[in-house]
Amino acid sequence: MSLKPHTPTLHDVAAAAGVSTATVSRCLNFPDQVSESTRINVICIINDLGYSPNFGAKAMAARRTNTIGAIIPTMENAIFARGLQAFQEELRLHGFTMLVASTSYCPNIEEEQIRSLVARGADALLLIGHERDPEIYRFLQTQGVPALVTWAFTPGSVRPSIGFNNRAAIYEMATEVIKLGHTKLALISAETAMNDRAKARHVGIQNAMTDAGLKPSSLQFIETTYNIEDGANAFEKLMKSDTRPTAVFCGNDVLAVGALRCAREMKISVPDDVSIIGFDDIELAQVAYPALTTVHVPHREMGRRAAIALANYVKEGTPIKAVELKARLVFRETLGPARKDLP
Amino acid sequence: MSLKPHTPTLHDVAAAAGVSTATVSRCLNFPDQVSESTRINVICIINDLGYSPNFGAKAMAARRTNTIGAIIPTMENAIFARGLQAFQEELRLHGFTMLVASTSYCPNIEEEQIRSLVARGADALLLIGHERDPEIYRFLQTQGVPALVTWAFTPGSVRPSIGFNNRAAIYEMATEVIKLGHTKLALISAETAMNDRAKARHVGIQNAMTDAGLKPSSLQFIETTYNIEDGANAFEKLMKSDTRPTAVFCGNDVLAVGALRCAREMKISVPDDVSIIGFDDIELAQVAYPALTTVHVPHREMGRRAAIALANYVKEGTPIKAVELKARLVFRETLGPARKDLP
């Protein structure tokens, strides 16, 4: 019912400028193919009329959108924001626009979003993690839309990815934790269904336990969604259990901060009574009190590299090479030696 | 150069199904106008072929996209995330899709994003705050794209908005602060250029000071960008000045948390030595230590209402009514009485 007051089109501009639509189009897309006088004239008219090219028509005619879609699990916490920011900035340097969609960690919504972005003409897609219905990969195949997986790097995976080895990273951290004398470990994880990163982290800790002579089955494991509140709840449960762990790994910093808050409320001292370990190293981790020991994920670097790879692929057809980045352990204040005086 | 393996089109489906394109189109958009046998047949073929309608073509033909754009200053902190989440959820209920773009608080980028979303066929736009180049409003006018302003409610504004009165909210908080004996106040603000919310908050504090008999000019005022780091830096500067304030207002919780961190590093006790007040009440505020006294902004409600208003406007032409929501003061631990023993 919106009273569209006839949006100006290329034709209107062309008519007003006394040139053909082709010339106007060239003014916009290949300015140097047009004589200066014509160009200036046309540009003025475009401004006067408030003309703006219709994206749909343009995409259809050019069979190219210069748009790359990014589908992330959530925007509600900063975990993906930084990587995405870098992704976007780099993309822009290459003349691409980013379209974001979020899935709330739900595979169905993710599928829907993928279809939506493809329909919108995304020239390529950035996806988080490998694990999804093969049907989706097939769909992308038929549509001819390349997809790059990031935030994960699984050695030997079929699909190229730019990310880090989640398993190895947490393995390293767990090993350090165990060295400090911790034997009773717990993990507050994201839901592992359709989440290869979460699975890898789970396995990584278990591997470290095995290699250190601990029984991996003794790892207390809670799956939850990714909110501060959830972290607090899970932590409380852990602390009230009769096999209270001395070190609690968290699937991410958000969860860890929730755990930290809960510890404070319960008057449990961190790290004296219990150590808490995060994952991601978002800003929150430094601000938390005590500051969070965590695994630093190279968000920006991942985003940047992904953008370059995708841009080059779309523009030049350069094949995408898998890149393994390194996650780094960051020791701050929430990790300490295991308490010995407990039962 | 991407080897598009001929994306299937409506024609392909029609040919394969032995029907006309119109019938296929109807199967998709008005299934009940098609006989069941035809429909099933067509749907199967669609799946086999992996057909997905081309958004651009669809938008052009239907002259409607069912897409509403949202342009926010930043995704890097959670301030807008929650409101947007609610916006999106509600939009979805009405059959609309949301497209987000962020501006890094830069007017030029905002303009660019507005044009981009309009070009992409957004049926309407959600904007943060009133203040922007009038040229942009004119552009939206010619393009026939309605825009709704949110996150702000300025009484008597020409343009309808759904938000809260930034000035009044902080006025109320400042009045409480002054009641606690604070006379030396400071404000760490976002840049106020082209940011009516920031301006309103500045004015609100000054109004409260005036009304309480304080000189508004004594308010120490620092403008900065919106990162934790910036909050810390600004706070440090304030604490090192020779007119050290006893209460520091922050433009948002992110800045406040930065200030808090700095205070900890400088061994300044909060709230004994200095009070810190945030704005927004994002999750961070509860997690901070000490927990942040702040102004609770009804993010979700704003998002929801905005979605309803916009959806109804686009679908039925229902005029958009301005709505004033209430912000609420949340007293936690970072606000205390002014210290009396200081010079």
Add this chain to the structure above:
DNA sequence: TTTGGAAATGTAACGGCTTACATTATATCA
């Protein structure tokens, strides 16, 4: 059997832009 109307389907114009190809204007050189 005929007939009228509803249901199902088909036809084709249209939407706004790009671009290959054709045409015209301008500059360059012998």
Add this chain to the structure above:
DNA sequence: TGATATAATGTAAGCCGTTACATTTCCAAA
């Protein structure tokens, strides 16, 4: 000055859906 290369512009055929309108099919009632 005329021939020719080059720059500038124009023409018109798509791109892929939707939808008004036309046509065909089907069924029930007469």
